[in-house]
Amino acid sequence: MPEIARFYGIVIKLFFGDHPPPHFHAVYGEYVGLFNIDTLEMIEGDLPNRAKDLIIEWAAINKEEMKKMWEKQEFHKLPPLE
Known part of the structure; x- marks a missing residue:
C-alpha cells in the first residue's frame, strides 16, 4: 500500500485495488x-x-x-500537514 503522506507520526496510505468507496488508510502508532x-x-x-x-x-x-489518484490509479507524495 503506497504511502502518500507522513506528518506528526501519522502515515497516510492509498491502495488502488481496494474496495469502494474511494478511501484512504491512516496509521498512528498501533491505531488505524x-x-x-x-x-x-x-x-x-x-x-x-x-x-x-x-x-x-x-x-x-x-x-x-x-x-x-484513486481514479487514475497513479500515486505520488502529498505535502504533510504543517
Missing part, C-alpha cells in the same frame, strides 16, 4: 483508521480524536488530489 475520500468520514478504526482531527484537516486540503 479508514476514511472516505468524498465525505472525510472515518468509516472504521480506533484513532484517538486528536489524530483523527489532524487527518481530517489534512484530507480536506488534499481531497481533490486523492480523488484523482
